[in-house]
Amino acid sequence: MLPGTALLLAACDPAPPGPNDAFQIAYRAAGTNNLVSTAYTEATGWTTETVPIGLNMAPDTSPGVAIYRDQVHIVYRAAQGDLVDTWWTRNLGWQTRSVPVGPAAAGNVSATGYGDALHIVYRATSGALVNTRYTEALGWEPQVVQIGLPVAADSSPDVTVFGNELHIGYRASGGQVVNTWYTPDIGWQTNLVPLGDTAAGDVSVAGFGDSYHVVYRATAGHVVDTVYTQADGWRTGAVPVGLNIASDASPDVAAYGDELHVVYRAAQGDAVNTWWDPTEGWHSNSVPIGPTAAGDLSAVAYPYPPPPRPIVTQDCEAVANGPSIPEAESGAVTSVIGTIRVHNCLAPRLAGLLSAAANDGINLGGGGYRPIERQIELRRQNCGTSDYAIYEMRASSCSPPTARPGYSMHERGVAIDFTVGGSTIRSGSAAFNWLKAHAVSYGLYNLPSETWHWSVNGK
């Protein structure tokens, strides 16, 4: 029995997982190095698939899995050295991109959603601890976390959220287990986790209600769970059941509703799921995986239905500059006006513009909102088929110019490509001249390089 755990859980009472809440595991398959996604829900049981896209995974690494904005993100180090972010949404399936910035990664990559950001944390080849943040508004921002001890050269950090804090746990080169965390008002702080036993491999961390768990394989071979709560400080114990963990594997800990799960590759090769729940305490089973796992398993809970998002703004300025893409994905924030789908913030103004144009004999059609999937197709068509061409090349190097996926105002539903009679409008045409004279009074501005493209900010 883990000292203190039951006491701490009682204080917080997270709800049991619902029938469609998923427990999501990612791992690298032995032999093929394919990326495998295995998920459990009460409604469907276990389902496994090989993730169909992305670069080849490096043969000496393991993926990290996270939930960000109702998407499952699996991040990993590719054989070419790129960091890859491959993600799944319910309406678009799998998509992938290279993470474009930051020092070169070594070891395994870990990820978590934190507020409106996706955080990717890893040890750089230089030994630095890197925290790369993605937001829809600012894109990718890499940061070297300056405090704490050096990360052990044979170890990888793990990142999680606990309350309103972002926590990174790792084994330091001197053998210490380090907990480094960020709060919005104080910034970065660090401390040492009191050791139960000498740690080996990688440390895993997870917030669970009002307790914070640090889980690792001890050099003696058992799995250690060290728990922190504000009320009781640090306590440590062993995860009591399950098959023996492989001597070259590290466990991953994740909360799933009111259950605390520890997953790992066993010495026999099984993927083991050991968990604590309030009625039965600790118990364990083997995950009926497809391909045999190599390296380490990573796990996260994926709630369904997703937690509510902030109220959708009707301010087009905020939609143009803020994190509006996932809102648009929901379908609930766009409407069709005439034949054009746009964000609701623009719908009344577009309706006014279309009817005023029609009164002047100009019958406008066109295309507005498009999902990021369609933007990726357009990049492939207009820019080239390499990852570089699709995700990184300048828009102006494409023919016709095409914004990078994630950066088009069409993905936000606040840009329109106007047509007349099915053809995009041209400079000097009656429709173009009409828009030039009147669009501004509906808050729409032309992108000068594309006569047909009008948006709330001219981008």
Ligand SMILES: [Zn+2]
């Ligand atoms: Zn356009």
